[in-house]
Amino acid sequence: MFELNRQQRQAVAHRGGPLLVQAGAGTGKTGTLASRVADLIEGGVPPGRICLLTFTRRAAQEMLTRAGHLTTPGAAAQVWGGTFHSVAHRVLRLHGRRLGLSPGFSVLDQGDAAEVLGLVRHDVLAAEAARRTSAPRTTPPPGPRQGGAPGGGAGGRRFPRPDTLASIYSRVVSTAEPLSSVVERDFPWCRQEVAGIRAIFEGYTARKRARQMLDFEDLLLAWRGIGSATAGAELLAGLWDQVLVDEYQDTNALQADILALLRPDGTGLTVVGDDAQAIYGFRAATARNMDVFVARFPGTTVVRLEENYRSIPPILAVANAIMAVATGGGDAKVLWSQRAGSGRPRLRICEDEAFQAEAVCDSVLAHRDDGVMLRRQAVLFRASHHADLVELALARRNIPYVKYGGLRILEAAHVKDLVALLRLLDNPWDEVAWFRILPLLEGVGPATARRVMADLGLPSAAPAAPAAPAAPTGPAAPGSAAGAGLAPAAGAGSTIAWAPSDPATSPLARLLAVAPRVPEAAADAVAGLRLALGECADSCLPGGATPAPGVQVERLSRWLAPVIARKYSSPAARMSDLDQLAGVAAAYRDRGQFVAELTLDPPVATGDLAGPPLLDEDWLVLSTVHSAKGGEWDVVHVIHAADGMFPSDMACGDAESIEEERRLMYVAVTRARDVLEINLPRRYHVAREQFRRLSDRHLYAQVSRFLTDEVLALMDVEHAGPPVPTDEGASCAPASGVSEAAGMELVDQFLSGLWA
DNA sequence: CGGGGTACCATTTTT
DNA sequence: TGGTACCCCG
Known part of the structure; x- marks a missing residue:
């Protein structure tokens, strides 16, 4: 109690x-x-x-x-x-x-929002390009392609990509700050494009309203x-x-x-x-x-x-010392505890990232041998990819783990396909869902998909066809076409905005009633799709009942199976994901609720869908600090506590974000009950690990600025190098750009490695 | 119109 | 590595 x-x-x-x-x-x-x-x-x-x-x-x-x-x-x-x-x-x-708002409205997660923004972006840029090429007849030079910038259409400009647009949008709306000032401060490289961004946001809003879609904001x-x-x-x-x-x-x-x-x-x-x-x-x-x-x-x-x-006093001392120099963080609170325990937190400076991974694994196993189960231990990090090497090392040693934060199962393509099918059934006007499903059919690409959607009563927002090749009418007409691109079919859009739509005439009803015109290759698949959707639609059973969500997922997966086999690698694994999903769906009675909860609160951990069987076992927790909020573990291993990683160099722009990074470090250390170990790699590769392309250049990391001398005085500092120093001291040959001081410290590490 | 080939870029945290 | 946009061929 x-x-x-x-x-x-x-x-x-x-x-x-x-x-x-x-x-x-x-x-x-x-x-x-x-x-x-x-x-x-x-x-x-x-x-x-x-x-x-x-x-x-x-x-x-x-x-x-x-x-x-x-x-x-x-x-x-x-x-x-x-x-x-x-x-x-x-x-x-x-x-x-x-x-x-119709009760069947769809919820767009950040990824979905980016997709809609991508659709609108496509229209707006196409319209603009059409206007541009028609007036001055300058086709881009044929030789070295100018279109390097991923904004393509608009002549080598750098126009924000869909996911960037989604971040800008989210930021503008949630802070209620003007677009121009948000762009100026947080996305300065886009400041040339504010007008285009504004146009896209207007089109985005119109689109959401017309299609009964709501994003998180x-x-x-x-x-x-x-x-x-x-x-x-x-x-x-x-x-x-x-x-x-x-x-x-x-x-x-x-x-x-x-x-x-x-x-x-x-x-x-x-x-x-x-x-x-x-x-x-x-x-x-x-x-x-x-x-x-x-x-x-x-x-x-x-x-x-x-x-x-929660924590023993030496851990709280470190936490308090980290926050002691915080600015603007409200009144300084000093945590205190009556718990017994005197083990000082440890700072382990590792030779490099690979060694950090090994050292953490060693430590995890040592604590388990001391009786701390894996699930009472956690490895915490600032950014999801920081855990990559640790994950590899754990896998190699057969240590089970679950990772929170970072990639989500819901973002896997095949899962999105299935969810799109479910969303169609709930909100037949869900444009994103249709635009995801239709191109799964053989021989159907974006263009045919658009046409089919129009046939079903979902006209594409921007009339791409008239804008591009036609336009013989001089500068005036293309100009107005571009204007129309913003709020395409403006009249229609405004009349159906937010209006609950009649299911009897919905795109889904039309699909079920009449087979759409598609290329020959897709005919069978379309027939199968109509059958499958028909068997999952609301009130489709005799007596007006609707099959349970779990049954629907199974039925739709069955249709999806050949598609997945054709389109994706390792189809068997993907199908088993869908089986898991059916199991989760079985716990729900309402399809809409299931889909909404899946989007609003997706399974957060790798292997989360695997569910109960895992629960019998013991596993280590890997988590971003953000996802670790509220958690506590007997033993906490923080990794990558080096300047530029934690704090992230992306967050070092202004004082305020550095303070947030400091609080993040505070959250990390206050998760620990009995043992706190903070690690960092002394040497790391310059190139971003997330690109899987490691350059040869090494840099030497500084200890995180939050671990000041005052903090370090409360910790035991240890250096960890390779267990057996390798040939001719190659490991301590300074890489280019290393200062004398760093070179000397490397020698020291080499030496301490000899005695470790 | 769709699909294959090519060239280019990519910054972190999440409801 | 992988997503995206564009080109060109069938």
Whole structure:
């Protein structure tokens, strides 16, 4: 059972006005929140009138499970719990009609958004190119191709690519900052292209509205949007009696607005956070929300949790020393702990990256021999690819591990194919899904796909055909064509914007009713597709029932099998992924809910889909620091703690982002309970590892700037070199560009390697 | 119009 | 390495 201290009890028992809990790392925040939920239920608040907003779905589940142990079994399960985005989705499915939103709307994740932006980008650039080539008749020189820039169409210019556009868009919307200033500050290399970017964003918005698609930002905007009408505001304020928010330091201004709509006077509102752990500034989160909260809701009760129950004192000393020099991070909190334990954290300076990987594996195994199971240990890093060599080494030694952060299974092509099929069934106007599925057919490429979509009632936004070769009409006509490219079919677009569309005339209904015209090679596949979709469509069973999601996934995978065999490598492995997915789908009763949860909260770890069988075993955790938030392990291995990697050199532009990197390091070290080991490679390759192309040039890393002399004084520093020094000291021959000092240090390492 | 071949570029964290 | 855009051939 969870024993509460005085402050925790105060946070649990508080009733009435708004409550702000400042909870330092490891101070029992999760248990406190869970207890508060249970206490509210015990006190008579109906569970369905409580909403618990957390940073990940896992966090919500964990808290509600714990709350369930403290109160009537099953009651806690009725609490609304999840991320802002997933709760937004549920609210909008219920009440989105107020905004003209059909309940079957699609959710676009960042990748989907980039695809739509890519479609619009294509149209806008094509229109522009058409205008350009027609007026001055300068075709690009035939010889050395000018189109190096991936903006291609527009004469060698550097135009942002789809995923860059998605980041710019996301940043502009979530900060509510003007496009021009965001580009100027964060994407200065695009500043020439602001006009084009603006055009693409306008087209993107029109497209989403017409097709009933919402991206992540839209989910929050629409949620807030409900409150812009009086009736909607009343509805929102009446949804719940108690709203609790975790990780409040990582919410943004929009989310704060939503909270104010949910509990206008702040009663029944609880937020918990720690400004020293604010690490999502890049996503427009602002720890200022913590201060703003107090100002916005006068009479807020503030409770501070400062006793740490997680780490032994020497680890906390390092954490405190890292934050001691932080600037602008709110009031300096000093964590303290009554735990016994005196093992000092260790800094291991490794000869190079390969040796770092080996040293970490050695250490992991040594701790396991000491009785710390693999799952009680974690390897933490700043960027996903930092773990590459460690992963290789683990695989070579047959050490099982699960990796969080970085690539997701949902981003694999074959999984996206399947999800696209499911999305079609839910939202037949989902253009991205159609545009993904149709070119899977043999003989069908983008052009035919566009034509088929038009036949199905999904006209392509930009009339590419008239814009390009025709245009004999002089400069005026192409000019207007380019204008039309922005809000193509402007009339049609505006009339159907947000309008719930009639399923009976949907593109899906049309496909099922009449076989579309496709090249001969695709005829069989189309027939199979129509059959498969027909057997999964809503109310397709006798009696008006709909097959269960798990059944649908199986049925659609069966159709997908030959496609996958033809298009992708290792089809067997991919099909087994789809089998796993069917297993996950089987837990759902509603297809839309399944797809939405898959997008909003995708399986985060490699092997996550593998599920239960793995749970019997023991495995090591590999995680980005971001994904490790909220976690704790007995032994924590931090890797790549070198300047330029952690902090990332990409984040060293301004003081504010460096401070965020510092907090990131603070989060990393405060995950450790008993043992903290920080590693860095002394020597590393210049070329980016993520390109798999390592150059010969070596650089010599500096210890991360956050590990100052004051911090190092609290640690045991050790050098680790190759176990057996190799021939003629080649390993210490300075590479080009190495300073004298670095060369000497290399000699020292060589020597200490002899004695290691 | 689709698909194969070629040349080029790529910066980190995630709901 | 791998995604993208373009060229050219069938």
